Amino acid sequence: MEHFDCVVIGGGMVGATSALTLAQLGLKVALVEKFTPKLFTAEQAFDLRVSAISIASENLLTQVGAWQHIQQWRSCPYKRLGVGESGSTYTEFNAKDIEQRHLGHIVENRLLQLALWQEIEKLENIHLFCPESLEALDQTTDKAIVTLTNSILTAKLVVGADGAQSKVRQMSGIGITGWDYKQSAMLINVETSLAQQDITWQQFAPTGPVAFLPLAGTSDLGGYGSLVWYHQPDEIARLAALSNIQLKQEILKNFPEKLGDINVIAKGSFPLTRRHANTYQHKRVLLLGDAAHTISPMAGQGVNLGFKDVLALQHVIAEAIDGGEAWYDEQVLARYEKARRSDNLLMMSTMDALYLGFSHPSPVVKGLRNLALLAINKVPVLNSTIKNKALAYACGL
Numbered sequence: 570m571e572h573f574d575c576v577v578i579g580g581g582m583v584g585a586t587s588a589l590t591l592a593q594l595g596l597k598v599a600l601v602e603k604f605t606p607k608l609f610t611a612e613q614a615f616d617l618r619v620s621a622i623s624i625a626s627e628n629l630l631t632q633v634g635a636w637q638h639i640q641q642w643r644s645c646p647y648k649r650l651g652v653g654e655s656g657s658t659y660t661e662f663n664a665k666d667i668e669q670r671h672l673g674h675i676v677e678n679r680l681l682q683l684a685l686w687q688e689i690e691k692l693e694n695i696h697l698f699c700p701e702s703l704e705a706l707d708q709t710t711d712k713a714i715v716t717l718t719n720s721i722l723t724a725k726l727v728v729g730a731d732g733a734q735s736k737v738r739q740m741s742g743i744g745i746t747g748w749d750y751k752q753s754a755m756l757i758n759v760e761t762s763l764a765q766q767d768i769t770w771q772q773f774a775p776t777g778p779v780a781f782l783p784l785a786g787t788s789d790l791g792g793y794g795s796l797v798w799y800h801q802p803d804e805i806a807r808l809a810a811l812s813n814i815q816l817k818q819e820i821l822k823n824f825p826e827k828l829g830d831i832n833v834i835a836k837g838s839f840p841l842t843r844r845h846a847n848t849y850q851h852k853r854v855l856l857l858g859d860a861a862h863t864i865s866p867m868a869g870q871g872v873n874l875g876f877k878d879v880l881a882l883q884h885v886i887a888e889a890i891d892g893g894e895a896w897y898d899e900q901v902l903a904r905y906e907k908a909r910r911s912d913n914l915l916m917m918s919t920m921d922a923l924y925l926g927f928s929h930p931s932p933v934v935k936g937l938r939n940l941a942l943l944a945i946n947k948v949p950v951l952n953s954t955i956k957n958k959a960l961a962y963a964c965g966l
């Protein structure tokens with residue numbers, strides 16, 4: 570039975586970052602993951618799962634050494650963010666307004682994970698257990714006992730970063746509140762007739778928004794992009810069953826003209842859920858990232874919230890170590906939840922308001938939301954305060 574300060578379950582983007590930040594504090598860390606990320610080659614097709622990485626997340630990834638790999642591999646910066654409603658209002662946010670060079674980067678999830686793993690392999694105080702899976706978790710003694718498929722580990726702290734269906738959460742008896750949105754999302758990678766773009770935009774419709782995220786590089790047609798199409802689950806299932814040529818015709822009919830011509834390269838669909846753990850902490854277990862909170866991807870904030878969790882935990886433990894406290898004490902760990910819960914809840918509630926506000930058929934609701942968008946766009950005082958504050962918050966600044 571090997572002993573660790575921390576055992577992190579889940580080596581995805583959030584778990585791998587957390588393992589690195591905990592190791593930076595001098596702790597002995599075990600990272601447990603089911604699957605090894607595939608290595609990168611420049612000829613590889615884009616992954617379907619991509620994330621809009623905020624400036625704050627980029628800073629954290631630079632701190633742990635992963636961002637440098639991403640810059641050498643593949644990512645696409647964006648400077649502008651457009652939000653509108655079909656046939657009516659449109660507002661655009663610009664990095665210049667908050668004195669930044671860009672608002673974020675679109676990065677493939679797998680490359681982010683791979684970059685983190687390359688840094689993990691350099692550190693002697695992180696032990697990777699992969700492929701391994703959590704089988705049981707015992708918190709009845711003063712140490713947590715973590716049973717994996719092939720090994721048994723003990724730890725002062727177990728970090729659950731094992732995603733939306735977290736086994737750590739279930740095995741610790743932590744309940745959740747949540748529901749399934751009456752929407753699914755289809756992710757579609759395309760070649761576009763426009764060369765690499767510096768804008769990401771989202772256009773709302775009563776059935777759900779459609780969105781464009783730019784991808785890096787030059788294609789035979791021009792550039793690349795990732796499209797997100799939100800709709801009722803039945804409609805997404807119908808679209809997913811179409812050939813790439815048929816899907817292209819549907820996209821051209823339903824996306825705004827500014828998309829230009831496209832060719833579909835790859836597609837996949839995901840149900841949308843909202844989950845919030847009733848507590849982020851139970852005895853020697855802490856939850857981070859999607860294990861603690863799963864939100865609608867509409868504002869591209871899911872993994873960015875997870876990275877904020879990682880920073881908060883590193884900060885809480887660092888302060889405890891500096892202050893001579895037992896960093897794994899429940900009272901110390903409770904400070905992590907205090908630092909993160911309300912921020913996560915605020916983002917989840919904003920996503921709910923967006924979902925309800927834009928899917929509501931009432932002309933009154935439609936009038937109010939158009940008025941709000943118009944006011945933000947046209948009234949200079951609102952423009953420079955609300956707009957810039959919202960933008961800075963979305964960038965994690």
Ligand SMILES: Cc1cc2nc3c(=O)[nH]c(=O)nc-3n(C[C@H](O)[C@H](O)[C@H](O)COP(=O)(O)OP(=O)(O)OC[C@H]3O[C@@H](n4cnc5c(N)ncnc54)[C@H](O)[C@@H]3O)c2cc1C
Nearest residue numbers: 579581583603620621703732858859866869870871872873
């Ligand atoms: C359609 C869609 C689009 C999105 N777009 C964005 C975006 O633009 N920006 C953004 O910020 N967020 C986005 N998100 C959300 C984002 O993908 C998630 O918030 C993010 O993946 C959460 O990271 P995580 O590391 O917490 O969990 P995960 O990515 O789910 O990783 C969990 C890891 O744990 C491992 N694991 C699970 N169980 C076990 C076990 N028992 N034992 C060992 N290992 C285990 C898994 O293999 C996995 O590697 C999007 C989500 C969806 C569905």
